[in-house]
Amino acid sequence: MENVVATNLTRARMLRGLTMEELANMIDYSKQAIGHWESGVRTPDSKTLLAIAQALELELDYFYNDCNVQFTMHNVNYREGMLLTKNQRAEIENLTSTMLNDYLELEAIAKEFIDFQNPLEDILINNASDAEKAAKQLRKRWKLGDGPIYNISNLLEKRGIRIIKIDFGFNYNHEGLSGWAENRKVPVIVLNGRQQDISRVRFTILHELGHLLLVMSETLDLDTIEKLCDAFAGAVLLPSEILLQEFGKNRTAISMPELRRIKELYGISIAAIMVRARVTNLITYEAYTKWKNYDFPDRDYGQFNGTEEPQKFLQMLYRCLSERKIGFDKAAKLARRDESEFRQVSRQQLEF
Structure with a gap:
């Protein structure tokens, strides 16, 4: 078509x-x-x-x-304290709008549009306790149980959240952004295309999900909103019940082998695990501070064996191509690839 x-x-x-x-x-x-x-x-x-x-x-x-799909980014302060300039913000919004236009066009051709529904729209967030409650409700309403979430990108794409990966044209250390298109009907998470530790990427995706799902009290400032999105992301990745099962209560310290095991199983960084242990009162503030004073580079201790590459766009593209809803020229244009190169790669992908 x-x-x-x-x-x-x-x-x-x-x-x-x-x-x-x-x-x-x-x-x-x-x-x-x-x-x-x-x-x-x-x-x-x-x-x-x-x-x-x-x-x-x-x-x-x-x-x-x-x-011409218009993507509007959230007006937020970023976790690393780095604000975009007006021109950089416009550059990201324009690039995302262009890519999202192709994404929604392909959804129309494939007839795979998913109407987004916010499962947390009835919960008003005032504090960290509310963010924890929202995380539990999300797992319950999406029937995720208490176990590890293997592929968060796939989970969100199946529920109507578009995830787009972009190589920013400037030096920018933040891993992700989020916003809306089509009069707030289409939620979008934008991932920074640079190489990242997968546990960090997973946390970033859920942090941005917090911006999309959580109904924040109007009394909260931007810094507090950022912290609450962090709390939400940590609680989704590692529920408090799992912390208690794994570590028990009233710990004075947690060993690195224990932390590494949880990181590899649940795909959450060691730093985020320790924050979760602190906010759930599993360890004291003194124990947390003592641990934080040591230099433990997260990348040196364990890896989550999973992937967080957005897949829906390419899945729709190859499906439409195999069903002859689009030709190679259109598919290559949507994929932003040279047509001859795309034909060669696609033949390998479509072989049975």
């Missing part, structure tokens, strides 16, 4: 959470007619398209133009 009208019609319908039948009823047409228009088999006439535009509260031009 390489028809602009078909793609934009599909995208507009799915962004509003409508089935083909629901849209058909709104304009007094059949579901089959909607299917033909969205597949590009037929094209609605201008009168019908105007009726669709009015039903979806859109301008008629929307269906004829390449959509």
